[in-house]
Amino acid sequence: MAVKDYLRERFFPHMWCPGCGHGTILNSLIRAVEELDLNKNEIVMTSGIGCSARISGYVDFHSLHTLHGRALTFATGVKLSRPHLKVLVPMGDGDALAIGGNHFIHAARRNIDITAIVMNNRIYGMTGGQFSPLSGPGVKATTAPFLTIDSSFDVVELAKAAGATFVARSTAYHAKEATGYLKKAIMHKGFSVVEILSQCPTHYGRKNKEGDAVSMLELHKTNTAPLGSKALKENPSLTPRGIFVDVERPEYCSEYDKIIDYAMKEAR
Protein backbone atom coordinates (compact mmCIF):
# COMPACT_ATOMS: atom_id res chain seq x y z
CA MET A 1 0.00 0.00 0.00
CA ALA A 2 1.13 3.54 -0.62
CA VAL A 3 1.83 5.92 2.25
CA LYS A 4 -1.25 7.98 1.44
CA ASP A 5 -3.53 4.96 1.82
CA TYR A 6 -2.92 5.20 5.56
CA LEU A 7 -4.06 8.84 5.73
CA ARG A 8 -7.48 10.41 5.95
CA GLU A 9 -6.80 12.82 3.14
CA ARG A 10 -10.08 14.64 3.59
CA PHE A 11 -8.71 16.24 6.79
CA PHE A 12 -5.63 17.70 5.07
CA PRO A 13 -3.96 20.18 5.16
CA HIS A 14 -3.63 19.38 8.88
CA MET A 15 -4.08 21.88 11.73
CA TRP A 16 -0.46 21.92 12.93
CA CYS A 17 1.49 25.16 12.49
CA PRO A 18 3.97 25.58 9.62
CA GLY A 19 7.15 23.69 10.49
CA CYS A 20 5.65 21.74 13.43
CA GLY A 21 7.68 18.62 14.18
CA HIS A 22 4.53 16.64 14.88
CA GLY A 23 3.85 16.55 11.13
CA THR A 24 7.25 14.95 10.55
CA ILE A 25 6.54 12.40 13.29
CA LEU A 26 3.23 11.53 11.59
CA ASN A 27 5.22 11.17 8.37
CA SER A 28 7.76 8.83 10.04
CA LEU A 29 5.06 6.79 11.75
CA ILE A 30 3.01 6.29 8.58
CA ARG A 31 6.17 5.15 6.78
CA ALA A 32 6.99 2.67 9.56
CA VAL A 33 3.50 1.17 9.28
CA GLU A 34 3.77 1.08 5.49
CA GLU A 35 7.20 -0.57 5.50
CA LEU A 36 5.92 -3.23 7.92
CA ASP A 37 3.01 -3.74 5.52
CA LEU A 38 0.49 -3.78 8.37
CA ASN A 39 -3.22 -4.08 7.71
CA LYS A 40 -4.77 -0.78 8.72
CA ASN A 41 -7.84 -2.60 10.05
CA GLU A 42 -5.64 -4.22 12.67
CA ILE A 43 -4.16 -1.05 14.10
CA VAL A 44 -5.74 1.03 16.85
CA MET A 45 -4.44 4.49 17.66
CA THR A 46 -5.54 6.12 20.89
CA SER A 47 -4.53 9.64 21.79
CA GLY A 48 -5.25 12.12 24.56
CA ILE A 49 -5.43 15.90 24.33
CA GLY A 50 -3.05 18.44 22.87
CA CYS A 51 -1.50 19.29 19.53
CA SER A 52 0.11 15.84 19.41
CA ALA A 53 -3.19 14.08 20.09
CA ARG A 54 -4.71 15.42 16.89
CA ILE A 55 -2.59 12.84 15.06
CA SER A 56 -5.25 10.17 15.58
CA GLY A 57 -7.62 12.11 13.34
CA TYR A 58 -5.25 12.02 10.39
CA VAL A 59 -4.51 8.31 10.24
CA ASP A 60 -6.88 5.85 8.61
CA PHE A 61 -6.65 3.28 11.45
CA HIS A 62 -9.18 2.61 14.16
CA SER A 63 -8.77 5.70 16.28
CA LEU A 64 -9.83 6.94 19.69
CA HIS A 65 -9.37 10.57 20.67
CA THR A 66 -9.76 10.36 24.43
CA LEU A 67 -9.20 12.23 27.71
CA HIS A 68 -6.13 14.27 28.55
CA GLY A 69 -3.36 11.96 29.73
CA ARG A 70 -5.60 8.89 29.61
CA ALA A 71 -4.70 7.59 26.14
CA LEU A 72 -2.76 4.69 27.68
CA THR A 73 -5.71 3.61 29.83
CA PHE A 74 -8.01 3.42 26.82
CA ALA A 75 -5.26 1.60 24.95
CA THR A 76 -4.94 -0.90 27.83
CA GLY A 77 -8.67 -1.61 27.59
CA VAL A 78 -8.52 -2.08 23.82
CA LYS A 79 -5.48 -4.33 24.05
CA LEU A 80 -6.92 -6.54 26.80
CA SER A 81 -10.17 -7.09 24.94
CA ARG A 82 -8.60 -7.52 21.47
CA PRO A 83 -4.99 -8.65 22.04
CA HIS A 84 -4.37 -9.39 18.34
CA LEU A 85 -4.62 -5.69 17.44
CA LYS A 86 -1.57 -3.43 17.28
CA VAL A 87 -2.08 -0.48 19.62
CA LEU A 88 -0.20 2.77 18.96
CA VAL A 89 -0.37 5.59 21.49
CA PRO A 90 1.17 8.89 20.43
CA MET A 91 1.26 11.41 23.27
CA GLY A 92 2.68 14.85 23.82
CA ASP A 93 5.21 15.49 26.57
CA GLY A 94 2.60 16.95 28.94
CA ASP A 95 0.01 14.36 27.99
CA ALA A 96 2.41 11.48 28.65
CA LEU A 97 4.34 12.64 31.69
CA ALA A 98 2.38 15.35 33.51
CA ILE A 99 -1.32 14.63 33.22
CA GLY A 100 -0.75 11.01 32.27
CA GLY A 101 2.46 10.40 34.20
CA ASN A 102 0.92 7.83 36.50
CA HIS A 103 -0.62 5.87 33.64
CA PHE A 104 2.69 5.98 31.79
CA ILE A 105 4.75 4.38 34.57
CA HIS A 106 2.11 1.76 35.33
CA ALA A 107 1.66 0.75 31.69
CA ALA A 108 5.45 0.31 31.58
CA ARG A 109 5.42 -1.68 34.83
CA ARG A 110 2.76 -4.08 33.47
CA ASN A 111 4.66 -4.51 30.20
CA ILE A 112 1.46 -4.52 28.17
CA ASP A 113 2.06 -4.80 24.42
CA ILE A 114 1.48 -1.16 23.49
CA THR A 115 3.69 1.22 21.51
CA ALA A 116 3.90 4.59 23.28
CA ILE A 117 5.29 7.44 21.21
CA VAL A 118 6.25 10.56 23.17
CA MET A 119 6.21 13.52 20.80
CA ASN A 120 8.36 15.77 22.93
CA ASN A 121 8.27 19.46 21.97
CA ARG A 122 8.94 20.59 25.57
CA ILE A 123 5.91 22.90 25.73
CA TYR A 124 2.11 22.93 25.90
CA GLY A 125 1.53 24.28 22.40
CA MET A 126 -2.23 24.05 22.05
CA THR A 127 -3.07 26.10 25.13
CA GLY A 128 -0.59 28.89 24.44
CA GLY A 129 2.92 27.85 25.44
CA GLN A 130 2.94 26.91 29.13
CA PHE A 131 6.04 25.04 30.31
CA SER A 132 5.80 21.27 30.76
CA PRO A 133 7.69 18.77 32.92
CA LEU A 134 10.01 18.25 29.96
CA SER A 135 10.86 21.92 29.40
CA GLY A 136 13.78 21.81 31.82
CA PRO A 137 15.35 24.74 33.66
CA GLY A 138 16.10 28.09 32.02
CA VAL A 139 13.26 27.99 29.51
CA LYS A 140 10.97 30.90 28.76
CA ALA A 141 7.26 30.10 28.61
CA THR A 142 4.01 32.02 29.08
CA THR A 143 3.81 30.62 32.62
CA ALA A 144 7.51 31.32 33.23
CA PRO A 145 8.25 34.81 31.89
CA PHE A 146 11.41 34.94 34.05
CA LEU A 147 12.60 31.45 33.04
CA THR A 148 11.72 28.04 34.49
CA ILE A 149 13.49 26.63 37.54
CA ASP A 150 12.10 23.06 37.34
CA SER A 151 14.30 20.17 36.29
CA SER A 152 12.91 18.02 33.53
CA PHE A 153 12.15 14.31 33.35
CA ASP A 154 14.38 12.17 31.20
CA VAL A 155 11.80 10.09 29.31
CA VAL A 156 14.29 7.33 28.57
CA GLU A 157 15.49 6.95 32.18
CA LEU A 158 11.93 7.12 33.50
CA ALA A 159 10.68 4.46 31.07
CA LYS A 160 13.67 2.24 31.86
CA ALA A 161 13.13 2.54 35.60
CA ALA A 162 9.39 1.89 35.27
CA GLY A 163 10.06 -1.35 33.40
CA ALA A 164 9.46 -0.66 29.71
CA THR A 165 11.02 -3.44 27.64
CA PHE A 166 11.84 -1.34 24.58
CA VAL A 167 13.05 2.24 24.90
CA ALA A 168 14.41 4.40 22.08
CA ARG A 169 14.95 8.06 21.33
CA SER A 170 15.18 9.92 18.04
CA THR A 171 14.27 13.35 16.67
CA ALA A 172 12.13 14.89 13.95
CA TYR A 173 15.36 15.82 12.13
CA HIS A 174 16.46 12.18 12.00
CA ALA A 175 13.27 11.08 10.26
CA LYS A 176 14.68 7.93 8.72
CA GLU A 177 16.19 6.81 12.02
CA ALA A 178 12.87 7.50 13.77
CA THR A 179 11.04 5.32 11.24
CA GLY A 180 13.47 2.49 11.97
CA TYR A 181 12.95 2.73 15.75
CA LEU A 182 9.18 2.94 15.33
CA LYS A 183 9.23 -0.23 13.23
CA LYS A 184 11.18 -2.07 15.93
CA ALA A 185 8.92 -0.69 18.65
CA ILE A 186 5.74 -1.75 16.85
CA MET A 187 7.06 -5.29 16.33
CA HIS A 188 8.34 -5.56 19.93
CA LYS A 189 6.18 -7.69 22.23
CA GLY A 190 5.79 -5.66 25.40
CA PHE A 191 5.58 -2.02 26.37
CA SER A 192 7.72 0.04 24.02
CA VAL A 193 8.49 3.72 24.37
CA VAL A 194 9.88 5.84 21.56
CA GLU A 195 10.67 9.43 22.47
CA ILE A 196 10.88 11.65 19.40
CA LEU A 197 12.11 15.19 19.97
CA SER A 198 9.86 17.58 18.10
CA GLN A 199 9.94 21.32 17.50
CA CYS A 200 7.33 23.94 18.32
CA PRO A 201 8.46 27.03 16.40
CA THR A 202 5.31 28.93 17.35
CA HIS A 203 5.59 28.82 21.14
CA TYR A 204 8.93 27.31 22.15
CA GLY A 205 11.15 28.52 19.33
CA ARG A 206 9.91 32.08 19.27
CA LYS A 207 10.14 32.67 23.04
CA ASN A 208 13.50 30.95 23.44
CA LYS A 209 15.19 32.59 20.47
CA GLU A 210 15.66 29.28 18.73
CA GLY A 211 14.32 30.76 15.52
CA ASP A 212 12.17 29.04 12.94
CA ALA A 213 11.54 25.36 12.28
CA VAL A 214 14.72 25.03 10.23
CA SER A 215 17.04 26.35 12.93
CA MET A 216 15.25 24.27 15.57
CA LEU A 217 15.87 21.17 13.44
CA GLU A 218 19.52 22.18 13.19
CA LEU A 219 19.59 22.08 17.00
CA HIS A 220 18.28 18.51 16.91
CA LYS A 221 21.28 17.72 14.77
CA THR A 222 23.90 19.55 16.87
CA ASN A 223 22.52 18.77 20.36
CA THR A 224 22.14 15.01 19.96
CA ALA A 225 24.50 12.15 19.19
CA PRO A 226 24.06 8.41 18.63
CA LEU A 227 24.64 6.05 21.56
CA GLY A 228 28.22 4.84 21.68
CA SER A 229 29.46 7.53 19.32
CA LYS A 230 32.71 9.42 19.73
CA ALA A 231 30.87 12.74 19.83
CA LEU A 232 28.86 11.58 22.84
CA LYS A 233 31.95 10.37 24.67
CA GLU A 234 33.70 13.70 24.13
CA ASN A 235 30.68 15.79 25.05
CA PRO A 236 28.37 14.05 27.57
CA SER A 237 26.05 17.08 27.63
CA LEU A 238 24.64 15.99 24.26
CA THR A 239 21.34 14.12 24.26
CA PRO A 240 21.93 10.49 23.31
CA ARG A 241 19.85 8.93 20.53
CA GLY A 242 19.39 5.23 19.90
CA ILE A 243 17.87 2.09 21.37
CA PHE A 244 18.46 2.06 25.13
CA VAL A 245 16.52 -1.04 26.14
CA ASP A 246 15.39 -4.05 24.12
CA VAL A 247 14.64 -6.98 26.41
CA GLU A 248 12.04 -9.73 26.81
CA ARG A 249 9.77 -9.95 29.85
CA PRO A 250 6.37 -11.71 30.28
CA GLU A 251 3.74 -9.63 28.50
CA TYR A 252 0.59 -8.60 30.36
CA CYS A 253 -2.06 -9.94 27.94
CA SER A 254 -0.37 -13.36 27.71
CA GLU A 255 -0.10 -13.55 31.49
CA TYR A 256 -3.74 -12.53 31.79
CA ASP A 257 -4.75 -15.32 29.39
CA LYS A 258 -2.87 -17.80 31.57
CA ILE A 259 -4.79 -16.63 34.64
CA ILE A 260 -8.09 -17.01 32.76
CA ASP A 261 -7.15 -20.57 31.76
CA TYR A 262 -6.16 -21.40 35.33
CA ALA A 263 -9.38 -19.95 36.76
CA MET A 264 -11.51 -21.84 34.23
CA LYS A 265 -9.81 -25.12 35.17
CA GLU A 266 -10.32 -24.45 38.87
CA ALA A 267 -14.00 -23.72 38.25
CA ARG A 268 -14.57 -27.07 36.59
Add this chain to the structure above:
Amino acid sequence: MAKKVLRELRLNRDWCKGCGICVSFCPKNVLELDSKDKVVAVRPEDCICCMLCELRCPDLAIEVLTDQESDNE
Protein backbone atom coordinates in the same frame (compact mmCIF):
# COMPACT_ATOMS: atom_id res chain seq x y z
CA MET B 1 23.10 -1.71 -8.95
CA ALA B 2 20.50 0.25 -10.84
CA LYS B 3 20.45 3.93 -9.95
CA LYS B 4 17.29 5.78 -9.04
CA VAL B 5 16.33 8.55 -11.44
CA LEU B 6 13.69 11.19 -10.89
CA ARG B 7 10.41 10.72 -12.72
CA GLU B 8 8.43 13.43 -10.97
CA LEU B 9 8.59 15.66 -7.90
CA ARG B 10 4.96 15.77 -6.89
CA LEU B 11 4.44 18.86 -4.75
CA ASN B 12 1.04 19.29 -3.14
CA ARG B 13 0.68 23.06 -2.95
CA ASP B 14 -2.66 22.81 -1.14
CA TRP B 15 -1.00 21.01 1.78
CA CYS B 16 2.30 22.97 1.79
CA LYS B 17 2.51 25.60 4.54
CA GLY B 18 5.83 27.04 3.42
CA CYS B 19 7.94 26.18 6.50
CA GLY B 20 11.03 25.87 4.28
CA ILE B 21 12.38 22.66 5.87
CA CYS B 22 12.64 20.93 2.47
CA VAL B 23 14.29 23.98 0.92
CA SER B 24 16.94 24.29 3.66
CA PHE B 25 17.88 20.63 3.95
CA CYS B 26 17.90 19.71 0.24
CA PRO B 27 21.55 18.80 -0.47
CA LYS B 28 21.25 19.97 -4.08
CA ASN B 29 19.11 23.11 -3.67
CA VAL B 30 16.40 21.74 -5.92
CA LEU B 31 13.53 23.41 -4.10
CA GLU B 32 12.59 27.02 -3.40
CA LEU B 33 9.65 28.90 -1.96
CA ASP B 34 7.79 31.11 -4.44
CA SER B 35 6.13 34.49 -3.86
CA LYS B 36 3.16 32.74 -2.22
CA ASP B 37 5.51 30.92 0.21
CA LYS B 38 4.76 27.54 -1.35
CA VAL B 39 7.33 25.02 -2.49
CA VAL B 40 8.38 24.83 -6.15
CA ALA B 41 11.01 22.67 -7.84
CA VAL B 42 13.32 25.09 -9.61
CA ARG B 43 16.17 22.68 -10.40
CA PRO B 44 14.56 19.22 -10.71
CA GLU B 45 17.41 18.07 -13.01
CA ASP B 46 19.79 18.28 -10.00
CA CYS B 47 17.66 15.98 -7.81
CA ILE B 48 19.57 12.92 -6.55
CA CYS B 49 16.41 11.22 -5.16
CA CYS B 50 17.69 11.13 -1.57
CA MET B 51 14.05 11.47 -0.44
CA LEU B 52 14.98 13.69 2.52
CA CYS B 53 12.39 16.32 1.56
CA GLU B 54 9.65 13.71 1.39
CA LEU B 55 10.68 12.15 4.72
CA ARG B 56 11.01 15.44 6.62
CA CYS B 57 8.03 17.35 5.20
CA PRO B 58 5.74 18.03 8.18
CA ASP B 59 2.82 18.62 5.82
CA LEU B 60 3.29 15.37 3.86
CA ALA B 61 3.14 17.54 0.76
CA ILE B 62 6.09 16.06 -1.18
CA GLU B 63 6.31 12.82 -3.13
CA VAL B 64 9.50 11.89 -4.96
CA LEU B 65 8.55 9.48 -7.74
CA THR B 66 11.50 7.57 -9.14
CA ASP B 67 12.38 5.13 -11.91
CA GLN B 68 15.19 2.59 -11.90
CA GLU B 69 17.85 3.49 -14.44
CA SER B 70 18.76 0.36 -16.40
CA ASP B 71 22.41 -0.75 -16.23
CA ASN B 72 22.92 -1.34 -19.94
CA GLU B 73 22.52 2.27 -21.01
